[in-house]
Amino acid sequence: MEKEKFNIVVFSGDMDKVLAAFILATTAASMGMETSMFFTFWGLNVLRKKKLTSGKNILQKMMNFMNQGGASRLSLSKFNMLGMGPAMMKVLMKQAKVPSIEEFIKTAKGLGVKLIACTTTFSFMGFEKDDFIDGIDSYAGAATFMGMACEGKVSYFI
């Protein structure tokens, strides 16, 4: 029997939305589904290392300085309040034993979830592979995702 597939585009870099994406992806993988997460635009922040800035030209450097990367530094889609919202959310998550985004990345990798980074965002933001964490399975474009979507019944976007 061919495996069911689950694909999700992670466009958002908001902690709450990314958490929802990882909950679904890890669950799908644990149910035996072939699971891929396609990170694009702000979603790439999840896979970025914590660095002061990156980029090749001054605009990219300014943008990447304002748009800080790192799975532990994501903001909330609501009540961000200059970082107070995420800080409170992290405490609540810890109290409820909900894994952090960093822990979810490890769990996802352990379950065989494929992490794919979008090459378009990568290029126009001036990133280099060294700006990203280890464990990214591939760097790919929209056609790759649409190809995956055609093969699977379940494809989401957040």
Place this chain on the structure above:
Amino acid sequence: MRADVSLDCFGLLCPMPIIKTAEKIKLLKTGEVLEVLSNDEGIKTDMPAWCKATGQEFIGVEERGGEYRAYVKKRGE
């Protein structure tokens, strides 16, 4: 209900009991029964759904005072 292996997921919210079940079931032999302890009510419907998707045998969920014991029999890899 008698189980061969028990998995304590008390205090863990969805989807952790399911993810831990998926990891644990790999260690069982075919025909063995896994018991998953949880206080997350979602397990009542999540466990049969997981079993259906993975082809494992869902035996049932016992509920006692907000505590759930879900039983799964391993059918194969």
